[in-house]
Amino acid sequence: SDSMSNNEFYYDDANGPSLKQVADEMCRAIDIGAAVLPKPLLTLDVDESDESQEQTRYAAVLQREFNAVVVEHHLKWAPLCHSLPGPLVDETPSDRLGRYDFHHADQIVDWCLERNIKVKGHVLVWHVTTPSFLEEMEPEQVRSQLKRHIFTTVGHFRGRIQVWDVVNEALAPDGSLAENVFYRKLGPSYIEDSFRWAHEADPDAILLYNDNKVEGIGSSNSSKSEGFYQLLADLVAKGVPVHGCGMQAHFNAAGTGRQRMPTPRMIKQQIRRLGNLGLKVSLSEMDVRVSKLPPEVRGTAQRQIYHDVLAAALTEPAFDGVWLWGFTDRHTWVTHFYYDDEPLVFDEDYNRKEAFYGMRDALASLTPGGTVGDGVLLNSDIDDNGNPWGYEWMQPEPEIVETLENIGDARPDWEQD
Numbered sequence: 001s002d003s004m005s006n007n008e009f010y011y012d013d014a015n016g017p018s019l020k021q022v023a024d025e026m027c028r029a030i031d032i033g034a035a036v037l038p039k040p041l042l043t044l045d046v047d048e049s050d051e052s053q054e055q056t057r058y059a060a061v062l063q064r065e066f067n068a069v070v071v072e073h074h075l076k077w078a079p080l081c082h083s084l085p086g087p088l089v090d091e092t093p094s095d096r097l098g099r100y101d102f103h104h105a106d107q108i109v110d111w112c113l114e115r116n117i118k119v120k121g122h123v124l125v126w127h128v129t130t131p132s133f134l135e136e137m138e139p140e141q142v143r144s145q146l147k148r149h150i151f152t153t154v155g156h157f158r159g160r161i162q163v164w165d166v167v168n169e170a171l172a173p174d175g176s177l178a179e180n181v182f183y184r185k186l187g188p189s190y191i192e193d194s195f196r197w198a199h200e201a202d203p204d205a206i207l208l209y210n211d212n213k214v215e216g217i218g219s220s221n222s223s224k225s226e227g228f229y230q231l232l233a234d235l236v237a238k239g240v241p242v243h244g245c246g247m248q249a250h251f252n253a254a255g256t257g258r259q260r261m262p263t264p265r266m267i268k269q270q271i272r273r274l275g276n277l278g279l280k281v282s283l284s285e286m287d288v289r290v291s292k293l294p295p296e297v298r299g300t301a302q303r304q305i306y307h308d309v310l311a312a313a314l315t316e317p318a319f320d321g322v323w324l325w326g327f328t329d330r331h332t333w334v335t336h337f338y339y340d341d342e343p344l345v346f347d348e349d350y351n352r353k354e355a356f357y358g359m360r361d362a363l364a365s366l367t368p369g370g371t372v373g374d375g376v377l378l379n380s381d382i383d384d385n386g387n388p389w390g391y392e393w394m395q396p397e398p399e400i401v402e403t404l405e406n407i408g409d410a411r412p413d414w415e416q417d
Contacts, residue, residue, distance in 0.1 A: 016360075017360075018064045018065045019032045019065045019066065019356075019359065019360055019363060020032060020064065020065055020066060020067050022360055022363045022364050022367060023067055023363060025364075025367040025368065026363060026366045026367055027366050027367070027368075028317075028366065029320070030314070030319075030320060030321055030322070030363070030366070031067065031068040031118060031282065031320060031321030031322070031323065032065070032066050032067050032068060032321070032322060032363070033066060033067075033068035033069060033070055033118075033120065033321060033322070033323035033324065034062060034065075034066045034068075034069060034070070034323065034324045034326065034327040035069075035070045035071075035072035035122075035285065035323065035324065035325045035326055036062065036069045036070070036071065036072055036108055037072050037073065037074075037331060038074060038104045038105075038107050038108050040056060040058040040330075040331050041056065041058055041059050041062070041107075041108060041111060042056070042059070042107060042111070043056065044056055045057070045058070045330075057350045058328065058330075058331070058350070059111075061327065061328065061346060061350050062327065063115055063117070065327070066117065066327070067117060067118065068117060068118040068119070068120065068321065068323065069108065069112045069117050069118070069119055069120070070119070070120040070121075070122050070165075070284075070323055071105055071108050071109070071119070071120070071121060071122055072122070072325070072326070072333075074104040074105045074108065075105050075121050075122055075123070075153065076122070076123060076126065076129035077124075077125075077126075077129055077130050077131060077149055077153075078129045078130060078131050078132075079129065080100050080101060080102070080105070080153065081097070081098065081099050081100045081101065081131065082131040082132075082133075097131070097133065097145070098148070098152075100152060100153075100156075102156055105157075109157060109160055109161060113160060118162060118163070119157075119160065119161045119162065119163075120161070120162075120163040120164070120165065120323070121153070121154075121157060121161040121163070121164045121165065122164075122165045122168070122210075123164075123165040123166075123167075123168040123210065124149070124150050124153060124154070124164060124165070124166050124167070124194060124198060125146065125150070125166060125167045125168065125170075125182065125190070125191075125194045126167070126168035126169060127169075127178070127180035127181050127182060127410060128169070128412045130181060130182075134181050134185070135181060137185070139185045139186055142181075142182070142185040142186060143185075143186055143190075143193075146182070146186075146190065146193075146194065146197075147193075147197050150166075150194060150197045150198050150201060151197065151200075151201045154198050154201035154202045154205065155201050155202070157202075158201065158202045158205075159202075159204075161205070162204075162205060162206060163205065163206040163207075163208065164198055164202075164205055164206070164207055164208065165208050165209075165210040165246060165284070166194050166195050166198045166207045166208060166209065166242075167191050167194050167195070167209050167210070168209075168210045168211070169210070169211050169212060169412070169413075170182075170183075170191055170209075170211070170231070171211055171214070171224055171227050171228060171231065172224075172407060172408050172409040172410065173213070173221070173223075173224055173258065173409055173416065174223050174224065174227070174407050174409075175223040175224045175225075175226050175227020175228070175230070176227065176407050176408055177231075177408070178408060178409060178410035179408035179409075179410055180410040183410075191209075191231070191235070192235060192238060192240045195207055195209075195235065195240045195241050195242050196240065196241060198241075199241035206243045206244060206280075207241055207242055207243050207244075208242070208243065208244045208245055208246050208282075208284075209231070209232060209235070209242055209245045209246070210245065210246035210248065210284055210285075211224075211228055211245075211246075211247070211248065212247075212248040212250055212285075212413050213225075213248075213258070213413065214227075214228035214247050214248075214270070215247040215248075215249055215261075215262050215266070215267050215270060215283075216261075216262025216263065216266030216267050216269070216270050217262075217266050217269040217270045217273070218262075218266055218269075219260070219261075219262035219263075219266050220257060220258055220259075220260045220262075221258055221262075225262075225270055228245070228247075229270070229273060229274060232245055232274060232277060232279060233277055236277045236278065236279070242279070243279065243280060244279050244280035244281060244282065244320070245274060245279055245280075245281055245282075246281075246282050246283075246284025246285070246323070247267075247270070247271075247281065247282070247283055247284060248283075248284050248285040248286075248325075249283040249284070249285060249286035249287075249309065249322075250285055250286070250287055250289075250325065250413070251286070251287070251288045251289065251305060251309075252288075252289045252292065253288055253289060253290045253292075253293055253298075253301040253302065253305060253393060253394075254289075254290070254292035254293045254393075254395050255292075255395075256395055256396070256397050256398055257397065257398070258416075260394075260397075261305070263377070263381045263389045263390070264308045264309055264311070264312030264376050264377060264378065264389065265312070265377060265378055265379060265380060265381055265389075266381075267309055267312055267313060268312045268313065268315060268316055268378055271313055271316040271318055271319050272316050272318070274318060275316055275317065275318025275319075276318075279318065280318055280319075280320045281313075281316070281318045281319050281320070282319070282320055282321040282322065282323060283309070283310070283313060283321070283322045283323065284321075284323050285323060285324075285325040286306075286309075286322055286323065286324050286325065287324060287325045287326065287332065287334060287343035287344055288301075288302050288305045288306060288343050288355065289334055289338065289341045289343045290302050290341065290342065290343070291339060291340060291341040291342070292395075293393055293395070297392060297393040298342075298393075299353070299354045299355075300354075300392055300393060301390070301392070301393035302342075302343075302353070302354065302355040302358075303354040303355050303357065303358035304358065304390065304392075304393075305355075305358075305390075306345065306355045306356075306358040306359040306362070307358030307359065307361055307362045307374070307376075308362075308376045308377075308389070310322055310359060310362035310363070311361075311362040311365050311373055311374040311375075311376045312373065312376050312378055314362065314363075314365060314366050314372070315372055315373050315378060322359075324344060324345065325344075326343075326344050327344055327345060327346055328344055328346040328347070328348065328350055329341075329342040329343070329344050329346065329347050329348045330347075330348040330349075330350070332344055345359055361374060362374060377389050
């Protein structure tokens with residue numbers, strides 16, 4: 001096709017179709033998304049010195065493989081008007097209140113729209129990336145600044161960004177509401193208020209609630225999964241304009257205790273009950289850390305997780321997309337927030353990994369001639385031979401079991417490991 005003519009050099013025809021091409025054949029529309037950063041998208045890397053090159057490898061692979069993009073960092077409140085691009089001249093430090101810089105986000109959004117790639121905005125209300133000056137404000141001022149932030153950001157992209165993560169990670173690990181800056185200043189109503197304001201700012205936008213460790217019923221995080229469901233059920237019952245939800249799916253293949261990932265059956269059941277509320281459900285920030293596993297099983301584990309989780313999710317009609325948090329191991333948040341790892345489906349040189357083929361096979365399960373579920377355990381966690389799901393790589397639980405004593409804990413997940 002014409003879209004590939006510019007980057008045939010990177011098109012590994014021997015290995016078959018792209019994720020996007022498989023998605024085009026699927027029996028219903030599924031978002032195949034990736035979180036994107038502006039610098040690797042638009043700036044040649046150190047090993048890309050060829051002046052004649054029309055676009056970066058990052059851009060070429062992204063355009064070839066994905067039909068959707070989420071802005072990874074540059075739409076969060078603090079980066080927009082606090083920490084990036086930095087203090088204004090002659091004002092050091094500047095609180096930059098109300099001074100927005102959409103330059104980098106606009107670059108990503110425009111690049112996507114020129115290529116018919118859907119864009120999701122991330123994220124309007126997340127306490128971790130909120131300007132610190134909110135702490136000093138009175139509740140009424142916090143409320144007016146939050147409302148203005150939502151109107152400013154959603155309004156700027158109205159008609160360009162079709163989907164927004166409105167509120168992110170409002171739950172503590174035990175499923176209660178996290179006692180973050182918004183909760184302390186405004187009480188629990190900040191969540192529904194944020195959705196109503198976002199809906200007012202763009203009545204056509206799809207609005208989502210997003211959280212982590214909520215992917216499975218009966219998992220090691222069952223209290224948080226339950227809290228996620230209850231929060232959304234309450235919002236729906238109140239008539240709040242929430243249209244769907246994202247379950248982040250940041251998985252650690254070697255995890256035990258709270259870090260143990262749910263099985264495909266657990267994930268399918270969670271998607272089903274959320275779908276019964278009338279919501280669309282996506283896996284919204286998927287990556288699979290494997291560096292804590294023995295080296296010989298890392299590839300197997302990563303391929304199985306990408307394949308089985310996605311194939312199980314696709315059996316539920318409410319499931320409408322899988323978004324990866326990045327797509328190449330060259331650019332992953334895991335390296336900065338956790339440790340060195342290879343959690344994505346393309347390696348550091350943009351080659352397709354085993355995990356890529358696992359993901360593509362799962363997508364193919366909903367194409368003509370495919371088998372729904374693609375052989376994944378959907379009704380049990382034990383196979384016909386008596387082996388539990390993931391037995392080839394899943395790590396045993398330690399002797400000492402941790403207890404859950406984190407009611408209202410608002411720390412981000414990487415600080416709770």
